[in-house]
Amino acid sequence: MTMVLYDMAASPNAKRARLGLLESGAEFESREVNLMAGEQKTDEYKKIHPLGRVPVLDDGGTIVWESGAILLYLADKFPDAGLIPKDLATRGQVYQWLTFGETSIHGYMGPMGFQMFRRAPDKRDEATLARGRQRMPEVLAVLDRQLEGKDYIVGDFSIADCACAPWLELTEFFGIETPGLDNFEAWMKRMQARPSWKG
Numbered sequence: 271m272t273m274v275l276y277d278m279a280a281s282p283n284a285k286r287a288r289l290g291l292l293e294s295g296a297e298f299e300s301r302e303v304n305l306m307a308g309e310q311k312t313d314e315y316k317k318i319h320p321l322g323r324v325p326v327l328d329d330g331g332t333i334v335w336e337s338g339a340i341l342l343y344l345a346d347k348f349p350d351a352g353l354i355p356k357d358l359a360t361r362g363q364v365y366q367w368l369t370f371g372e373t374s375i376h377g378y379m380g381p382m383g384f385q386m387f388r389r390a391p392d393k394r395d396e397a398t399l400a401r402g403r404q405r406m407p408e409v410l411a412v413l414d415r416q417l418e419g420k421d422y423i424v425g426d427f428s429i430a431d432c433a434c435a436p437w438l439e440l441t442e443f444f445g446i447e448t449p450g451l452d453n454f455e456a457w458m459k460r461m462q463a464r465p466s467w468k469g
């Protein structure tokens with residue numbers, strides 16, 4: 271049975287899951303949920319995601335939500351797709367950086383995204399934006415150091431890259447400064463050049 275991704279093209283969290291699916295090579299159907307129209311808050315939709323959010327993966331009736339969990343599920347389901355390395359030490363690194371994407375990156379950029387995309391410019395909470403602009407450079411510097419001498423976060427491409435890159439594409443738009451982070455910039459370009467990025 272074809273997997274279904276409850277998706278939204280402009281959502282970085284949904285993009286994480288979509289990248290994992292496209293990189294897995296598996297067939298899936300992307301079903302667009304119109305967040306602006308409130309489709310995620312209907313009783314029907316909340317049967318598959320009780321908080322009313324995207325993404326959600328439906329794999330023949332097995333429902334998984336939380337983009338990080340979807341990525342881990344896909345890595346387990348498709349062990350030969352190159353989504354996660356086989357040795358435990360490097361897997362531990364993937365778990366760490368995937369969680370870094372959900373906490374250190376999304377922790378600042380998620381609330382910034384809400385202000386930038388869901389609020390009119392004159393109604394934005396400037397304190398939320400200022401906090402992200404102040405704290406994200408350190409987060410990015412840590413990632414930049416990790417990427418020194420590597421093409422991807424743990425060396426080879428993995429779901430850690432899928433978890434971190436979608437929000438980071440928005441740094442400039444959110445007014446976060448990234449001067450001199452050459453490893454980060456090169457990695458971002460590498461991610462954007464993968465066929466899955468446009469998919």
Ligand SMILES: N[C@@H](CCC(=O)N[C@@H](CS)C(=O)NCC(=O)O)C(=O)O
Pocket residue numbers: 281282283284305310322323324325335336337338
């Ligand atoms: N931690 C969740 C976050 C999901 C999330 O917040 N998704 C946003 C889109 S980027 C959403 O669906 N928002 C709809 C709403 O809150 O009404 C994940 O990674 O899947």
